[in-house]
Amino acid sequence: MRALLYASTVAAMLLFSGCSGTGPAIDDSAAATNQTEEINIVDENSAADSESGIESTNLDSAGLTLESIEAKMLPIYFGFDLYKLTDEDVDTLRQNMELVTSDAQEMNIANKYSLKLEGNCDEWGSDEYNFALGLKRANAVKDELINEGVAAERITLVSYGSSNPVCAEKTQECWSKNRRVDFKLRP
Amino acid sequence: MRIIFGVFFSALLLWGSDATIEVTKSVDALPSIAVEDASSDYNDGLSQRFYRVLVSDLNVLSIFNVDRDYVNAAFSDENVADSHKEINYVVRYQLVDNNGEMVVDVKLINNNKVMHTLNYRLKNPKQYVFLVHTIAAAINDFMGADPVDWMKEKVIISRTTGPRRSEIMITDYTLSYQFSIKRNGLNVFPKWADNTKKYFYYTDLTTGTPELRKHGVYDNSDELVLRSDGMLICSDVSDDGNRLLLSMAPEGQPDVYEYDVVSKKVKRVTNYSGIDVNAQYMDNGKIAFISNRFGYPNVFSKKIDSQATEQMVYVGKSNSACTAHGNYIIYKARESSNAFSKNTFNLHLISTKTDFIRRLTVTGINEHPLFSRDGGTVLFVKKYKNQSSVGVIRLNQNKNYLFPLKGGAIQSIDW
Structure with missing residues (x-):
């Protein structure tokens, strides 16, 4: 069942971007075998409890998983107290969507998952405004994705404020890494 | 002494009735206070922790200059410890372990006279911190200062x-x-x-x-x-x-x-x-x-x-x-x-x-x-x-x- 859902997600990415890509040929029979096995071992509770709702599982002969796709998607970074996208950010966003599209083609799977955009802030303030700032950053990315043709109902948002840092050093460079929006693929 | 305190805090309240006005006063003008531990139970360090929290609370009351030296005393002693003879007020407390229940007796002493007594029973000694805050608030009330119920x-x-x-x-x-x-x-x-x-x-x-x-x-x-x-x-x-x-x-x-x-x-x-x-x-x-x-x-x-x-x-x-x-x-x-x-x-x-x-x-x-x-x-x-x-x-x-x-x-x- 999980494999079926995975397949749906990446196919959704295909629909989002409307682009086609090239990739290595997929062994359909291997994918089908994995799909059958997943139905027997799926644990929906554990999936719901995990941070992203996604676990590392080989889905196809190329070893692609939603997690591995997520890992390749670049965060969008923001300036201090800012939540507008620059042209460079839009390029990064398009790059991410092309990547997803390409991997989706490779996996040849159908449409069921959605995109989760996680807004984050640096450590300068843990108050409500900071959470709202993280959310506005995620919302700015959502608006641009919609401009790129992604269906709005397939995008969800969450802000973690300053509670999900990727860097803990007290430097400008580190803080700038924490002012970001992460892309997650979710059930 | 309490009358002087009353006049002092009335003036302070009048001056500070608009909280945006910053009140500046000399720390030296405040009366001194010290704490004496008369406990024979709770030798695992709890009576010392009780002391530290009480000293901290008295300091936060902002109406005393607080002596921070840890001093033991007998609860029934009529006189304060020698090192506290020049101190205006002494708070002496005794913690007694009554089959797991903490019994607390407190005296507020001024010029070797007991001005005020407090008695408490605490079923769960782990919550002694809130009892200390209650004691500090009671002493504050006795002195006629601004209420500090928030402490509790x-x-x-x-x-x-x-x-x-x-x-x-x-x-x-x-x-x-x-x-x-x-x-x-x-x-x-x-x-x-x-x-x-x-x-x-x-x-x-x-x-x-x-x-x-x-x-x-x-x-x-x-x-x-x-x-x-x-x-x-x-x-x-x-x-x-x-x-x-x-x-x-x-x-x-x-x-x-x-x-x-x-x-x-x-x-x-x-x-x-x-x-x-x-x-x-x-x-x-x-x-x-x-x-x-x-x-x-x-x-x-x-x-x-x-x-x-x-x-x-x-x-x-x-x-x-x-x-x-x-x-x-x-x-x-x-x-x-x-x-x-x-x-x-x-x-x-x-x-x-x-x-x-x-x-x-x-x-x-x-x-x-x-x-x-x-x-x-x-x-x-x-x-x-x-x-x-x-x-x-x-x-x-x-x-x-x-x-x-x-x-x-x-x-x-x-x-």
């Missing part, structure tokens, strides 16, 4: 322990008592449900979809109140506990909403395309809230059922948090043009009746200000040099006190 309040904090990890703890204002009530996941912005403090609201971000939940302190119940995409924070609870002000963003736009606890209905209070958050109940059906409607975060107010908003603060370029009590508002402001300088965020006090502004803090990141119920004291969180502390500001006494947290950082606080 249970404080609730969310402590960040790592990326996407936090725990909610019940504590006291000094962080001396700590009880972890929710350990796993990412649970933030705890807020007491009403004055009984039997329940609290909090935001659960563990699953990635914000949920506002209500947790029972004594029955460990955990009830889903609301779920919303984006963000969902309980910013304030009405005095009767029947209404909540929420920062919520069901469509990705953070706005202020009001939730009726009885009817379970949600009403949108603000409608702005930028950021509206952190709403606080004020007098006369008004709320104060933070909005970036003029291009940067600042404090605004409005009536709940009206569209018109009023700007409350006209200084500062980034005023991103506030708390309100009657006509007073405390706001957090970024002071330096350099976003990352040492004195980044300070707290300021204003009155809606005057133009005065009083700066309440000097260094570090100071946030989450909260008035006590009587409005005379402010609790806040300070972050400075990798240390997270609970801060207490005595407004009329013009005194600030800090109580550092060992490990982790305070994400949010309520009392």
Whole structure:
């Protein structure tokens, strides 16, 4: 069942971007075998409890998983107290969507998952405004994705404020890494 | 002596009737006080910890110069210890272990005469910290000073322990008592449900979809109140506990909403395309809230059922948090043009009746200000040099006190 859902997600990415890509040929029979096995071992509770709702599982002969796709998607970074996208950010966003599209083609799977955009802030303030700032950053990315043709109902948002840092050093460079929006693929 | 005290505090109250006016006084003018431990039980260190918390509390009362030397004495001794002969007041306490129950006797001595006695029984000695705060508040009341009932309040904090990890703890204002009530996941912005403090609201971000939940302190119940995409924070609870002000963003736009606890209905209070958050109940059906409607975060107010908003603060370029009590508002402001300088965020006090502004803090990141119920004291969180502390500001006494947290950082606080 999980494999079926995975397949749906990446196919959704295909629909989002409307682009086609090239990739290595997929062994359909291997994918089908994995799909059958997943139905027997799926644990929906554990999936719901995990941070992203996604676990590392080989889905196809190329070893692609939603997690591995997520890992390749670049965060969008923001300036201090800012939540507008620059042209460079839009390029990064398009790059991410092309990547997803390409991997989706490779996996040849159908449409069921959605995109989760996680807004984050640096450590300068843990108050409500900071959470709202993280959310506005995620919302700015959502608006641009919609401009790129992604269906709005397939995008969800969450802000973690300053509670999900990727860097803990007290430097400008580190803080700038924490002012970001992460892309997650979710059930 | 009490008459002199009365005159002194009356003058202080008159002078400080507008909290935005800073009161400056000489520390030397305060009477001295010392503490004597007469306990023979609790030799495991509890009686010494009791002593340290009591000395700290007496200091926070801001009406004494407190002697900090640890001194033992016999409870029945008529005279104070030799080293305390020049001290104006002595507090002598005795802790007795009565089959697991802590029995506490306290004397307040002045000129070798017992001025006041206090007696308590505590079933759970682990909660001795709250008993110490009760003793300090009773001594304060006996001296006729401004009430300090806030000392006895249970404080609730969310402590960040790592990326996407936090725990909610019940504590006291000094962080001396700590009880972890929710350990796993990412649970933030705890807020007491009403004055009984039997329940609290909090935001659960563990699953990635914000949920506002209500947790029972004594029955460990955990009830889903609301779920919303984006963000969902309980910013304030009405005095009767029947209404909540929420920062919520069901469509990705953070706005202020009001939730009726009885009817379970949600009403949108603000409608702005930028950021509206952190709403606080004020007098006369008004709320104060933070909005970036003029291009940067600042404090605004409005009536709940009206569209018109009023700007409350006209200084500062980034005023991103506030708390309100009657006509007073405390706001957090970024002071330096350099976003990352040492004195980044300070707290300021204003009155809606005057133009005065009083700066309440000097260094570090100071946030989450909260008035006590009587409005005379402010609790806040300070972050400075990798240390997270609970801060207490005595407004009329013009005194600030800090109580550092060992490990982790305070994400949010309520009392």
